[in-house]
Amino acid sequence: MGIHGNATCVMNYDGATGWLLGEEHKGMRAMFTMMNEARLGVGLQGYAQAEIAYQNARAWAKERLQGRDPLRRADNAGPTADPLIVHPDIRRNLMDQKAFVEGARAFAYWAAMLIDRSRRQGDAEAEALVSLLIPVLKGFLTDRGFEMTVAAQQIFGGHGYIEETGISQFVRDARIAMIYEGANGIQALDLVARKLPLQGGKPFMAFLEEVKGTIRAHEDDADIRASVLEPLKAASKDLQAAAMLFMERAAKAPQDALAGATDFMHLMGHVCLGLMWARMAAAARRALAEGRGDRAFLEAKLATARYHAARVLPATALHLARIRAGGETVMALPPEAF
Ligand SMILES: Cc1cc2nc3c(=O)[nH]c(=O)nc-3n(C[C@H](O)[C@H](O)[C@H](O)COP(=O)(O)OP(=O)(O)OC[C@H]3O[C@@H](n4cnc5c(N)ncnc54)[C@H](O)[C@@H]3O)c2cc1C
Known part of the structure:
Protein backbone atom coordinates (compact mmCIF):
# COMPACT_ATOMS: atom_id res chain seq x y z
CA MET A 1 0.00 0.00 0.00
CA GLY A 2 2.87 2.37 0.71
CA ILE A 3 6.54 2.77 1.74
CA HIS A 4 7.56 1.54 -1.70
CA GLY A 5 11.08 2.86 -1.18
CA ASN A 6 11.52 0.15 1.45
CA ALA A 7 12.54 -3.34 0.25
CA THR A 8 10.05 -5.48 2.20
CA CYS A 9 9.48 -9.17 1.48
CA VAL A 10 7.52 -11.97 3.13
CA MET A 11 9.59 -14.83 4.57
CA ASN A 12 7.81 -18.10 5.34
CA TYR A 13 9.38 -20.37 7.93
CA ASP A 14 7.14 -23.40 7.29
CA GLY A 15 9.00 -26.59 8.21
CA ALA A 16 12.06 -24.65 9.44
CA THR A 17 13.95 -25.56 12.62
CA GLY A 18 13.96 -23.03 15.45
CA TRP A 19 16.65 -22.72 18.16
CA LEU A 20 15.98 -21.18 21.51
CA LEU A 21 17.96 -17.99 22.10
CA GLY A 22 18.30 -17.00 25.75
CA GLU A 23 16.22 -18.55 28.52
CA GLU A 24 12.88 -20.28 28.18
CA HIS A 25 9.86 -18.11 29.14
CA LYS A 26 12.05 -14.97 29.11
CA GLY A 27 11.41 -14.10 25.45
CA MET A 28 8.90 -11.30 26.04
CA ARG A 29 11.25 -9.62 28.50
CA ALA A 30 14.16 -9.88 26.02
CA MET A 31 11.99 -8.43 23.27
CA PHE A 32 10.94 -5.46 25.40
CA ALA A 183 -0.40 -3.12 15.91
CA ASN A 184 -1.87 -0.21 17.87
CA GLY A 185 -4.48 -2.41 19.53
CA ILE A 186 -1.54 -4.33 21.02
CA GLN A 187 0.09 -1.06 22.17
CA ALA A 188 -3.14 -0.26 24.02
CA LEU A 189 -3.12 -3.71 25.67
CA ASP A 190 0.53 -3.27 26.63
CA LEU A 191 -0.34 0.07 28.20
CA VAL A 192 -3.32 -1.07 30.30
CA ALA A 193 -2.26 -4.62 31.12
CA ARG A 194 1.54 -4.30 31.55
CA LYS A 195 2.55 -0.68 31.95
CA LEU A 196 -0.25 0.74 34.09
CA PRO A 197 0.24 -1.84 36.88
CA LEU A 198 4.08 -1.70 36.53
CA GLN A 199 5.76 -1.38 39.97
CA GLY A 200 2.34 -1.07 41.63
CA GLY A 201 1.44 1.93 39.44
CA LYS A 202 4.53 3.98 40.42
CA PRO A 203 5.51 5.15 36.89
CA PHE A 204 1.90 6.15 36.21
CA MET A 205 1.82 8.16 39.46
CA ALA A 206 5.16 9.72 38.42
CA PHE A 207 3.57 10.77 35.11
CA LEU A 208 0.62 12.38 36.91
CA GLU A 209 3.15 14.14 39.14
CA GLU A 210 4.88 15.56 36.01
CA VAL A 211 1.52 17.02 34.96
CA LYS A 212 0.68 18.37 38.42
CA GLY A 213 4.22 19.78 38.85
CA THR A 214 3.99 21.65 35.53
CA ILE A 215 0.59 23.11 36.45
CA ARG A 216 1.79 24.10 39.95
CA ALA A 217 4.95 25.74 38.60
CA HIS A 218 3.04 28.11 36.30
CA GLU A 219 -0.40 28.62 37.83
CA ASP A 220 0.46 32.12 39.02
CA ASP A 221 0.59 33.15 35.37
CA ALA A 222 -3.00 34.31 34.81
CA ASP A 223 -2.43 34.46 31.05
CA ILE A 224 -2.09 30.70 30.67
CA ARG A 225 -3.87 29.52 33.87
CA ALA A 226 -7.42 29.58 32.51
CA SER A 227 -6.62 29.02 28.85
CA VAL A 228 -4.01 26.23 29.06
CA LEU A 229 -3.41 24.89 32.59
CA GLU A 230 -6.99 24.42 33.79
CA PRO A 231 -8.03 22.42 30.70
CA LEU A 232 -4.93 20.26 31.26
CA LYS A 233 -5.93 19.75 34.89
CA ALA A 234 -9.44 18.64 33.81
CA ALA A 235 -7.98 16.26 31.20
CA SER A 236 -5.57 14.73 33.71
CA LYS A 237 -8.49 14.18 36.12
CA ASP A 238 -10.23 12.23 33.32
CA LEU A 239 -7.06 10.17 32.94
CA GLN A 240 -6.85 9.50 36.67
CA ALA A 241 -10.53 8.47 36.81
CA ALA A 242 -10.03 6.10 33.86
CA ALA A 243 -6.93 4.56 35.48
CA MET A 244 -8.89 3.93 38.69
CA LEU A 245 -11.56 2.12 36.67
CA PHE A 246 -8.90 -0.07 35.01
CA MET A 247 -7.31 -0.94 38.35
CA GLU A 248 -10.74 -1.90 39.78
CA ARG A 249 -11.89 -3.88 36.76
CA ALA A 250 -8.67 -5.53 35.58
CA ALA A 251 -9.07 -8.63 37.77
CA LYS A 252 -12.85 -8.71 38.23
CA ALA A 253 -14.03 -7.89 34.70
CA PRO A 254 -11.11 -8.11 32.24
CA GLN A 255 -13.36 -7.81 29.17
CA ASP A 256 -14.74 -4.57 30.55
CA ALA A 257 -11.27 -3.17 30.95
CA LEU A 258 -9.90 -4.43 27.63
CA ALA A 259 -12.82 -2.95 25.67
CA GLY A 260 -11.59 0.47 26.83
CA ALA A 261 -7.86 -0.05 26.16
CA THR A 262 -7.64 1.97 22.93
CA ASP A 263 -9.68 4.79 24.49
CA PHE A 264 -7.30 4.82 27.43
CA MET A 265 -4.27 5.04 25.13
CA HIS A 266 -5.83 7.98 23.29
CA LEU A 267 -6.93 9.67 26.50
CA MET A 268 -3.37 9.47 27.80
CA GLY A 269 -1.96 10.61 24.46
CA HIS A 270 -4.07 13.78 24.62
CA VAL A 271 -2.83 14.45 28.16
CA CYS A 272 0.79 13.91 27.05
CA LEU A 273 0.40 16.49 24.28
CA GLY A 274 -1.47 18.77 26.72
CA LEU A 275 1.54 18.54 29.04
CA MET A 276 3.91 19.40 26.18
CA TRP A 277 1.75 22.38 25.21
CA ALA A 278 1.64 23.64 28.81
CA ARG A 279 5.44 23.51 28.94
CA MET A 280 5.82 25.20 25.55
CA ALA A 281 3.32 27.91 26.52
CA ALA A 282 5.18 28.57 29.78
CA ALA A 283 8.53 28.74 27.93
CA ALA A 284 7.03 31.14 25.37
CA ARG A 285 5.62 33.35 28.15
CA ARG A 286 8.99 33.45 29.87
CA ALA A 287 10.87 34.34 26.66
CA LEU A 288 8.32 37.05 25.81
CA ALA A 289 8.59 38.55 29.31
CA GLU A 290 12.39 38.60 29.03
CA GLY A 291 12.29 40.03 25.50
CA ARG A 292 14.15 37.02 24.06
CA GLY A 293 13.54 35.23 20.76
CA ASP A 294 11.26 35.80 17.79
CA ARG A 295 8.08 37.48 19.04
CA ALA A 296 5.79 36.23 16.25
CA PHE A 297 7.03 32.66 16.73
CA LEU A 298 6.46 32.80 20.50
CA GLU A 299 2.99 34.33 20.14
CA ALA A 300 2.10 31.61 17.62
CA LYS A 301 3.16 29.01 20.21
CA LEU A 302 0.84 30.57 22.78
CA ALA A 303 -2.07 30.77 20.34
CA THR A 304 -1.56 27.12 19.35
CA ALA A 305 -1.38 26.05 23.01
CA ARG A 306 -4.72 27.78 23.61
CA TYR A 307 -6.23 26.14 20.54
CA HIS A 308 -5.06 22.70 21.71
CA ALA A 309 -6.55 23.28 25.17
CA ALA A 310 -9.87 24.58 23.84
CA ARG A 311 -10.45 22.35 20.82
CA VAL A 312 -8.43 19.14 21.21
CA LEU A 313 -8.08 18.36 24.93
CA PRO A 314 -11.87 18.08 25.56
CA ALA A 315 -11.63 14.74 23.68
CA THR A 316 -10.53 13.19 26.99
CA ALA A 317 -14.13 13.46 28.33
CA LEU A 318 -15.44 11.38 25.40
CA HIS A 319 -12.77 8.71 25.93
CA LEU A 320 -13.60 8.56 29.65
CA ALA A 321 -17.34 8.20 28.89
CA ARG A 322 -16.59 5.26 26.59
CA ILE A 323 -14.34 3.62 29.19
CA ARG A 324 -17.06 4.07 31.84
CA ALA A 325 -19.58 2.41 29.50
CA GLY A 326 -17.51 -0.77 29.89
CA GLY A 327 -17.55 -3.81 27.65
CA GLU A 328 -21.18 -4.85 27.86
CA THR A 329 -22.38 -3.24 24.63
CA VAL A 330 -19.06 -4.09 22.92
CA MET A 331 -19.41 -7.81 23.64
CA ALA A 332 -23.23 -8.05 23.49
CA LEU A 333 -23.37 -9.94 20.16
CA PRO A 334 -22.16 -13.54 19.72
CA PRO A 335 -19.54 -14.08 16.95
CA GLU A 336 -22.23 -15.65 14.70
CA ALA A 337 -24.09 -12.32 14.62
CA PHE A 338 -21.28 -10.72 12.59
C1 LIG B 1 5.39 -3.50 5.46
C2 LIG B 1 5.63 -4.36 6.65
C3 LIG B 1 6.91 -4.43 7.19
C4 LIG B 1 7.15 -5.23 8.30
N1 LIG B 1 8.42 -5.33 8.77
C5 LIG B 1 8.70 -6.20 9.77
C6 LIG B 1 10.03 -6.41 10.20
O1 LIG B 1 10.96 -5.79 9.67
N2 LIG B 1 10.26 -7.31 11.19
C7 LIG B 1 9.25 -8.01 11.78
O2 LIG B 1 9.50 -8.79 12.68
N3 LIG B 1 7.98 -7.81 11.40
C8 LIG B 1 7.66 -6.94 10.40
N4 LIG B 1 6.37 -6.77 10.00
C9 LIG B 1 5.31 -7.50 10.70
C10 LIG B 1 4.48 -6.60 11.60
O3 LIG B 1 5.24 -6.22 12.74
C11 LIG B 1 3.18 -7.33 11.99
O4 LIG B 1 2.41 -7.51 10.82
C12 LIG B 1 2.40 -6.54 13.04
O5 LIG B 1 3.10 -6.49 14.27
C13 LIG B 1 1.01 -7.14 13.31
O6 LIG B 1 1.07 -8.50 13.55
P1 LIG B 1 0.19 -9.50 12.68
O7 LIG B 1 0.30 -9.11 11.25
O8 LIG B 1 0.56 -10.89 13.07
O9 LIG B 1 -1.30 -9.16 13.13
P2 LIG B 1 -2.21 -9.96 14.15
O10 LIG B 1 -1.44 -10.29 15.39
O11 LIG B 1 -2.90 -11.06 13.41
O12 LIG B 1 -3.26 -8.81 14.51
C14 LIG B 1 -4.38 -8.49 13.69
C15 LIG B 1 -5.27 -7.52 14.42
O13 LIG B 1 -5.76 -8.14 15.60
C16 LIG B 1 -5.45 -7.39 16.75
N5 LIG B 1 -5.08 -8.30 17.84
C17 LIG B 1 -4.18 -9.32 17.83
N6 LIG B 1 -4.14 -9.94 19.03
C18 LIG B 1 -5.04 -9.29 19.82
C19 LIG B 1 -5.43 -9.44 21.19
N7 LIG B 1 -4.90 -10.36 22.00
N8 LIG B 1 -6.37 -8.59 21.68
C20 LIG B 1 -6.90 -7.63 20.89
N9 LIG B 1 -6.57 -7.46 19.60
C21 LIG B 1 -5.65 -8.26 19.08
C22 LIG B 1 -4.27 -6.49 16.35
O14 LIG B 1 -4.28 -5.27 17.08
C23 LIG B 1 -4.54 -6.25 14.86
O15 LIG B 1 -5.43 -5.16 14.70
C24 LIG B 1 6.09 -5.96 8.90
C25 LIG B 1 4.79 -5.85 8.37
C26 LIG B 1 4.56 -5.06 7.26
C27 LIG B 1 3.16 -4.99 6.72
Whole structure:
Protein backbone atom coordinates (compact mmCIF):
# COMPACT_ATOMS: atom_id res chain seq x y z
CA MET A 1 0.00 0.00 0.00
CA GLY A 2 2.87 2.37 0.71
CA ILE A 3 6.54 2.77 1.74
CA HIS A 4 7.56 1.54 -1.70
CA GLY A 5 11.08 2.86 -1.18
CA ASN A 6 11.52 0.15 1.45
CA ALA A 7 12.54 -3.34 0.25
CA THR A 8 10.05 -5.48 2.20
CA CYS A 9 9.48 -9.17 1.48
CA VAL A 10 7.52 -11.97 3.13
CA MET A 11 9.59 -14.83 4.57
CA ASN A 12 7.81 -18.10 5.34
CA TYR A 13 9.38 -20.37 7.93
CA ASP A 14 7.14 -23.40 7.29
CA GLY A 15 9.00 -26.59 8.21
CA ALA A 16 12.06 -24.65 9.44
CA THR A 17 13.95 -25.56 12.62
CA GLY A 18 13.96 -23.03 15.45
CA TRP A 19 16.65 -22.72 18.16
CA LEU A 20 15.98 -21.18 21.51
CA LEU A 21 17.96 -17.99 22.10
CA GLY A 22 18.30 -17.00 25.75
CA GLU A 23 16.22 -18.55 28.52
CA GLU A 24 12.88 -20.28 28.18
CA HIS A 25 9.86 -18.11 29.14
CA LYS A 26 12.05 -14.97 29.11
CA GLY A 27 11.41 -14.10 25.45
CA MET A 28 8.90 -11.30 26.04
CA ARG A 29 11.25 -9.62 28.50
CA ALA A 30 14.16 -9.88 26.02
CA MET A 31 11.99 -8.43 23.27
CA PHE A 32 10.94 -5.46 25.40
CA THR A 33 14.54 -4.39 26.01
CA MET A 34 14.82 -3.43 22.32
CA MET A 35 11.24 -2.26 22.00
CA ASN A 36 11.52 1.19 23.57
CA GLU A 37 13.82 2.45 20.87
CA ALA A 38 12.10 0.67 17.97
CA ARG A 39 8.66 1.93 19.02
CA LEU A 40 9.96 5.45 19.59
CA GLY A 41 11.25 5.24 15.98
CA VAL A 42 7.82 4.23 14.64
CA GLY A 43 6.06 6.88 16.76
CA LEU A 44 8.45 9.34 15.16
CA GLN A 45 7.35 8.11 11.72
CA GLY A 46 3.72 8.86 12.65
CA TYR A 47 4.68 12.39 13.66
CA ALA A 48 7.03 12.91 10.67
CA GLN A 49 4.44 11.88 8.07
CA ALA A 50 1.98 14.31 9.66
CA GLU A 51 4.65 17.04 9.64
CA ILE A 52 5.48 16.75 5.92
CA ALA A 53 1.78 16.46 5.04
CA TYR A 54 1.09 19.60 7.10
CA GLN A 55 3.90 21.54 5.39
CA ASN A 56 2.41 20.66 2.00
CA ALA A 57 -1.16 21.48 3.07
CA ARG A 58 -0.06 24.82 4.54
CA ALA A 59 1.62 25.81 1.26
CA TRP A 60 -1.43 24.70 -0.76
CA ALA A 61 -3.83 26.61 1.49
CA LYS A 62 -1.87 29.81 0.85
CA GLU A 63 -1.67 29.29 -2.89
CA ARG A 64 -4.98 27.82 -4.02
CA LEU A 65 -7.67 30.42 -4.72
CA GLN A 66 -11.21 29.25 -4.01
CA GLY A 67 -14.29 30.96 -2.53
CA ARG A 68 -14.58 34.42 -1.02
CA ASP A 69 -13.31 35.51 2.37
CA PRO A 70 -16.50 35.71 4.53
CA LEU A 71 -15.35 39.15 5.72
CA ARG A 72 -15.03 40.40 2.14
CA ARG A 73 -18.22 39.08 0.53
CA ALA A 74 -19.65 42.50 -0.26
CA ASP A 75 -16.38 43.74 -1.76
CA ASN A 76 -16.90 43.53 -5.50
CA ALA A 77 -13.82 45.55 -6.33
CA GLY A 78 -11.23 42.99 -5.11
CA PRO A 79 -10.23 39.60 -6.56
CA THR A 80 -13.04 37.11 -7.22
CA ALA A 81 -11.43 34.38 -5.11
CA ASP A 82 -9.26 34.30 -2.02
CA PRO A 83 -6.65 31.75 -0.87
CA LEU A 84 -8.12 28.78 1.02
CA ILE A 85 -6.35 29.83 4.21
CA VAL A 86 -8.85 32.66 4.84
CA HIS A 87 -11.71 30.17 5.40
CA PRO A 88 -12.44 29.29 9.04
CA ASP A 89 -12.99 25.60 8.27
CA ILE A 90 -9.60 25.37 6.53
CA ARG A 91 -8.03 27.24 9.44
CA ARG A 92 -9.59 24.75 11.90
CA ASN A 93 -8.07 21.93 9.91
CA LEU A 94 -4.63 23.59 9.77
CA MET A 95 -4.74 24.38 13.50
CA ASP A 96 -5.56 20.72 14.29
CA GLN A 97 -2.50 19.71 12.29
CA LYS A 98 -0.23 22.40 13.73
CA ALA A 99 -1.30 21.61 17.31
CA PHE A 100 -0.62 17.93 16.68
CA VAL A 101 2.74 18.13 14.91
CA GLU A 102 4.34 20.62 17.30
CA GLY A 103 3.00 18.79 20.36
CA ALA A 104 4.03 15.40 18.94
CA ARG A 105 7.55 16.63 18.15
CA ALA A 106 7.98 17.82 21.75
CA PHE A 107 6.61 14.50 23.06
CA ALA A 108 9.09 12.49 20.93
CA TYR A 109 11.99 14.67 22.15
CA TRP A 110 10.88 14.21 25.76
CA ALA A 111 10.76 10.40 25.38
CA ALA A 112 14.18 10.40 23.65
CA MET A 113 15.60 12.46 26.52
CA LEU A 114 14.18 9.98 29.05
CA ILE A 115 15.85 7.13 27.12
CA ASP A 116 19.17 9.05 27.22
CA ARG A 117 18.79 9.59 30.97
CA SER A 118 18.08 5.93 31.55
CA ARG A 119 20.96 4.75 29.29
CA ARG A 120 23.67 7.31 30.02
CA GLN A 121 22.91 8.10 33.65
CA GLY A 122 21.35 4.81 34.78
CA ASP A 123 18.26 6.76 35.87
CA ALA A 124 15.78 4.00 36.86
CA GLU A 125 12.85 6.43 37.22
CA ALA A 126 13.39 7.75 33.68
CA GLU A 127 13.53 4.14 32.45
CA ALA A 128 10.21 3.28 34.16
CA LEU A 129 8.54 6.46 32.93
CA VAL A 130 9.61 5.95 29.32
CA SER A 131 8.47 2.31 29.45
CA LEU A 132 5.03 3.59 30.43
CA LEU A 133 5.02 6.27 27.73
CA ILE A 134 6.31 4.21 24.78
CA PRO A 135 3.03 2.43 23.87
CA VAL A 136 1.27 5.83 24.03
CA LEU A 137 3.93 7.42 21.89
CA LYS A 138 3.81 4.64 19.30
CA GLY A 139 0.02 4.13 19.28
CA PHE A 140 -1.21 7.69 19.69
CA LEU A 141 1.31 9.41 17.42
CA THR A 142 0.75 6.92 14.60
CA ASP A 143 -3.08 6.84 14.90
CA ARG A 144 -3.27 10.63 15.06
CA GLY A 145 -0.41 11.05 12.58
CA PHE A 146 -2.36 9.06 10.01
CA GLU A 147 -5.53 11.11 10.72
CA MET A 148 -3.48 14.26 10.19
CA THR A 149 -2.21 13.12 6.79
CA VAL A 150 -5.87 12.59 5.82
CA ALA A 151 -6.70 16.07 7.20
CA ALA A 152 -3.86 17.51 5.08
CA GLN A 153 -5.14 15.60 2.02
CA GLN A 154 -8.59 17.16 2.59
CA ILE A 155 -7.12 20.65 2.16
CA PHE A 156 -6.12 19.65 -1.39
CA GLY A 157 -9.72 18.74 -2.29
CA GLY A 158 -9.76 16.66 -5.48
CA HIS A 159 -6.07 17.45 -6.03
CA GLY A 160 -5.40 15.38 -2.89
CA TYR A 161 -6.88 12.23 -4.37
CA ILE A 162 -4.97 12.28 -7.63
CA GLU A 163 -1.23 11.55 -7.68
CA GLU A 164 0.03 14.84 -9.09
CA THR A 165 0.42 16.72 -5.79
CA GLY A 166 2.08 13.82 -3.92
CA ILE A 167 -0.10 14.20 -0.81
CA SER A 168 -1.81 10.79 -1.26
CA GLN A 169 1.59 9.11 -0.83
CA PHE A 170 1.88 10.50 2.70
CA VAL A 171 -1.51 8.98 3.56
CA ARG A 172 -0.46 5.57 2.22
CA ASP A 173 2.95 5.69 3.86
CA ALA A 174 1.57 6.76 7.26
CA ARG A 175 -0.84 3.82 7.41
CA ILE A 176 1.82 1.17 8.10
CA ALA A 177 3.06 2.87 11.27
CA MET A 178 -0.26 2.00 12.96
CA ILE A 179 0.37 -1.68 12.16
CA TYR A 180 4.03 -2.65 12.38
CA GLU A 181 6.22 -2.82 15.46
CA GLY A 182 3.05 -4.17 17.16
CA ALA A 183 -0.40 -3.12 15.91
CA ASN A 184 -1.87 -0.21 17.87
CA GLY A 185 -4.48 -2.41 19.53
CA ILE A 186 -1.54 -4.33 21.02
CA GLN A 187 0.09 -1.06 22.17
CA ALA A 188 -3.14 -0.26 24.02
CA LEU A 189 -3.12 -3.71 25.67
CA ASP A 190 0.53 -3.27 26.63
CA LEU A 191 -0.34 0.07 28.20
CA VAL A 192 -3.32 -1.07 30.30
CA ALA A 193 -2.26 -4.62 31.12
CA ARG A 194 1.54 -4.30 31.55
CA LYS A 195 2.55 -0.68 31.95
CA LEU A 196 -0.25 0.74 34.09
CA PRO A 197 0.24 -1.84 36.88
CA LEU A 198 4.08 -1.70 36.53
CA GLN A 199 5.76 -1.38 39.97
CA GLY A 200 2.34 -1.07 41.63
CA GLY A 201 1.44 1.93 39.44
CA LYS A 202 4.53 3.98 40.42
CA PRO A 203 5.51 5.15 36.89
CA PHE A 204 1.90 6.15 36.21
CA MET A 205 1.82 8.16 39.46
CA ALA A 206 5.16 9.72 38.42
CA PHE A 207 3.57 10.77 35.11
CA LEU A 208 0.62 12.38 36.91
CA GLU A 209 3.15 14.14 39.14
CA GLU A 210 4.88 15.56 36.01
CA VAL A 211 1.52 17.02 34.96
CA LYS A 212 0.68 18.37 38.42
CA GLY A 213 4.22 19.78 38.85
CA THR A 214 3.99 21.65 35.53
CA ILE A 215 0.59 23.11 36.45
CA ARG A 216 1.79 24.10 39.95
CA ALA A 217 4.95 25.74 38.60
CA HIS A 218 3.04 28.11 36.30
CA GLU A 219 -0.40 28.62 37.83
CA ASP A 220 0.46 32.12 39.02
CA ASP A 221 0.59 33.15 35.37
CA ALA A 222 -3.00 34.31 34.81
CA ASP A 223 -2.43 34.46 31.05
CA ILE A 224 -2.09 30.70 30.67
CA ARG A 225 -3.87 29.52 33.87
CA ALA A 226 -7.42 29.58 32.51
CA SER A 227 -6.62 29.02 28.85
CA VAL A 228 -4.01 26.23 29.06
CA LEU A 229 -3.41 24.89 32.59
CA GLU A 230 -6.99 24.42 33.79
CA PRO A 231 -8.03 22.42 30.70
CA LEU A 232 -4.93 20.26 31.26
CA LYS A 233 -5.93 19.75 34.89
CA ALA A 234 -9.44 18.64 33.81
CA ALA A 235 -7.98 16.26 31.20
CA SER A 236 -5.57 14.73 33.71
CA LYS A 237 -8.49 14.18 36.12
CA ASP A 238 -10.23 12.23 33.32
CA LEU A 239 -7.06 10.17 32.94
CA GLN A 240 -6.85 9.50 36.67
CA ALA A 241 -10.53 8.47 36.81
CA ALA A 242 -10.03 6.10 33.86
CA ALA A 243 -6.93 4.56 35.48
CA MET A 244 -8.89 3.93 38.69
CA LEU A 245 -11.56 2.12 36.67
CA PHE A 246 -8.90 -0.07 35.01
CA MET A 247 -7.31 -0.94 38.35
CA GLU A 248 -10.74 -1.90 39.78
CA ARG A 249 -11.89 -3.88 36.76
CA ALA A 250 -8.67 -5.53 35.58
CA ALA A 251 -9.07 -8.63 37.77
CA LYS A 252 -12.85 -8.71 38.23
CA ALA A 253 -14.03 -7.89 34.70
CA PRO A 254 -11.11 -8.11 32.24
CA GLN A 255 -13.36 -7.81 29.17
CA ASP A 256 -14.74 -4.57 30.55
CA ALA A 257 -11.27 -3.17 30.95
CA LEU A 258 -9.90 -4.43 27.63
CA ALA A 259 -12.82 -2.95 25.67
CA GLY A 260 -11.59 0.47 26.83
CA ALA A 261 -7.86 -0.05 26.16
CA THR A 262 -7.64 1.97 22.93
CA ASP A 263 -9.68 4.79 24.49
CA PHE A 264 -7.30 4.82 27.43
CA MET A 265 -4.27 5.04 25.13
CA HIS A 266 -5.83 7.98 23.29
CA LEU A 267 -6.93 9.67 26.50
CA MET A 268 -3.37 9.47 27.80
CA GLY A 269 -1.96 10.61 24.46
CA HIS A 270 -4.07 13.78 24.62
CA VAL A 271 -2.83 14.45 28.16
CA CYS A 272 0.79 13.91 27.05
CA LEU A 273 0.40 16.49 24.28
CA GLY A 274 -1.47 18.77 26.72
CA LEU A 275 1.54 18.54 29.04
CA MET A 276 3.91 19.40 26.18
CA TRP A 277 1.75 22.38 25.21
CA ALA A 278 1.64 23.64 28.81
CA ARG A 279 5.44 23.51 28.94
CA MET A 280 5.82 25.20 25.55
CA ALA A 281 3.32 27.91 26.52
CA ALA A 282 5.18 28.57 29.78
CA ALA A 283 8.53 28.74 27.93
CA ALA A 284 7.03 31.14 25.37
CA ARG A 285 5.62 33.35 28.15
CA ARG A 286 8.99 33.45 29.87
CA ALA A 287 10.87 34.34 26.66
CA LEU A 288 8.32 37.05 25.81
CA ALA A 289 8.59 38.55 29.31
CA GLU A 290 12.39 38.60 29.03
CA GLY A 291 12.29 40.03 25.50
CA ARG A 292 14.15 37.02 24.06
CA GLY A 293 13.54 35.23 20.76
CA ASP A 294 11.26 35.80 17.79
CA ARG A 295 8.08 37.48 19.04
CA ALA A 296 5.79 36.23 16.25
CA PHE A 297 7.03 32.66 16.73
CA LEU A 298 6.46 32.80 20.50
CA GLU A 299 2.99 34.33 20.14
CA ALA A 300 2.10 31.61 17.62
CA LYS A 301 3.16 29.01 20.21
CA LEU A 302 0.84 30.57 22.78
CA ALA A 303 -2.07 30.77 20.34
CA THR A 304 -1.56 27.12 19.35
CA ALA A 305 -1.38 26.05 23.01
CA ARG A 306 -4.72 27.78 23.61
CA TYR A 307 -6.23 26.14 20.54
CA HIS A 308 -5.06 22.70 21.71
CA ALA A 309 -6.55 23.28 25.17
CA ALA A 310 -9.87 24.58 23.84
CA ARG A 311 -10.45 22.35 20.82
CA VAL A 312 -8.43 19.14 21.21
CA LEU A 313 -8.08 18.36 24.93
CA PRO A 314 -11.87 18.08 25.56
CA ALA A 315 -11.63 14.74 23.68
CA THR A 316 -10.53 13.19 26.99
CA ALA A 317 -14.13 13.46 28.33
CA LEU A 318 -15.44 11.38 25.40
CA HIS A 319 -12.77 8.71 25.93
CA LEU A 320 -13.60 8.56 29.65
CA ALA A 321 -17.34 8.20 28.89
CA ARG A 322 -16.59 5.26 26.59
CA ILE A 323 -14.34 3.62 29.19
CA ARG A 324 -17.06 4.07 31.84
CA ALA A 325 -19.58 2.41 29.50
CA GLY A 326 -17.51 -0.77 29.89
CA GLY A 327 -17.55 -3.81 27.65
CA GLU A 328 -21.18 -4.85 27.86
CA THR A 329 -22.38 -3.24 24.63
CA VAL A 330 -19.06 -4.09 22.92
CA MET A 331 -19.41 -7.81 23.64
CA ALA A 332 -23.23 -8.05 23.49
CA LEU A 333 -23.37 -9.94 20.16
CA PRO A 334 -22.16 -13.54 19.72
CA PRO A 335 -19.54 -14.08 16.95
CA GLU A 336 -22.23 -15.65 14.70
CA ALA A 337 -24.09 -12.32 14.62
CA PHE A 338 -21.28 -10.72 12.59
C1 LIG B 1 5.39 -3.50 5.46
C2 LIG B 1 5.63 -4.36 6.65
C3 LIG B 1 6.91 -4.43 7.19
C4 LIG B 1 7.15 -5.23 8.30
N1 LIG B 1 8.42 -5.33 8.77
C5 LIG B 1 8.70 -6.20 9.77
C6 LIG B 1 10.03 -6.41 10.20
O1 LIG B 1 10.96 -5.79 9.67
N2 LIG B 1 10.26 -7.31 11.19
C7 LIG B 1 9.25 -8.01 11.78
O2 LIG B 1 9.50 -8.79 12.68
N3 LIG B 1 7.98 -7.81 11.40
C8 LIG B 1 7.66 -6.94 10.40
N4 LIG B 1 6.37 -6.77 10.00
C9 LIG B 1 5.31 -7.50 10.70
C10 LIG B 1 4.48 -6.60 11.60
O3 LIG B 1 5.24 -6.22 12.74
C11 LIG B 1 3.18 -7.33 11.99
O4 LIG B 1 2.41 -7.51 10.82
C12 LIG B 1 2.40 -6.54 13.04
O5 LIG B 1 3.10 -6.49 14.27
C13 LIG B 1 1.01 -7.14 13.31
O6 LIG B 1 1.07 -8.50 13.55
P1 LIG B 1 0.19 -9.50 12.68
O7 LIG B 1 0.30 -9.11 11.25
O8 LIG B 1 0.56 -10.89 13.07
O9 LIG B 1 -1.30 -9.16 13.13
P2 LIG B 1 -2.21 -9.96 14.15
O10 LIG B 1 -1.44 -10.29 15.39
O11 LIG B 1 -2.90 -11.06 13.41
O12 LIG B 1 -3.26 -8.81 14.51
C14 LIG B 1 -4.38 -8.49 13.69
C15 LIG B 1 -5.27 -7.52 14.42
O13 LIG B 1 -5.76 -8.14 15.60
C16 LIG B 1 -5.45 -7.39 16.75
N5 LIG B 1 -5.08 -8.30 17.84
C17 LIG B 1 -4.18 -9.32 17.83
N6 LIG B 1 -4.14 -9.94 19.03
C18 LIG B 1 -5.04 -9.29 19.82
C19 LIG B 1 -5.43 -9.44 21.19
N7 LIG B 1 -4.90 -10.36 22.00
N8 LIG B 1 -6.37 -8.59 21.68
C20 LIG B 1 -6.90 -7.63 20.89
N9 LIG B 1 -6.57 -7.46 19.60
C21 LIG B 1 -5.65 -8.26 19.08
C22 LIG B 1 -4.27 -6.49 16.35
O14 LIG B 1 -4.28 -5.27 17.08
C23 LIG B 1 -4.54 -6.25 14.86
O15 LIG B 1 -5.43 -5.16 14.70
C24 LIG B 1 6.09 -5.96 8.90
C25 LIG B 1 4.79 -5.85 8.37
C26 LIG B 1 4.56 -5.06 7.26
C27 LIG B 1 3.16 -4.99 6.72
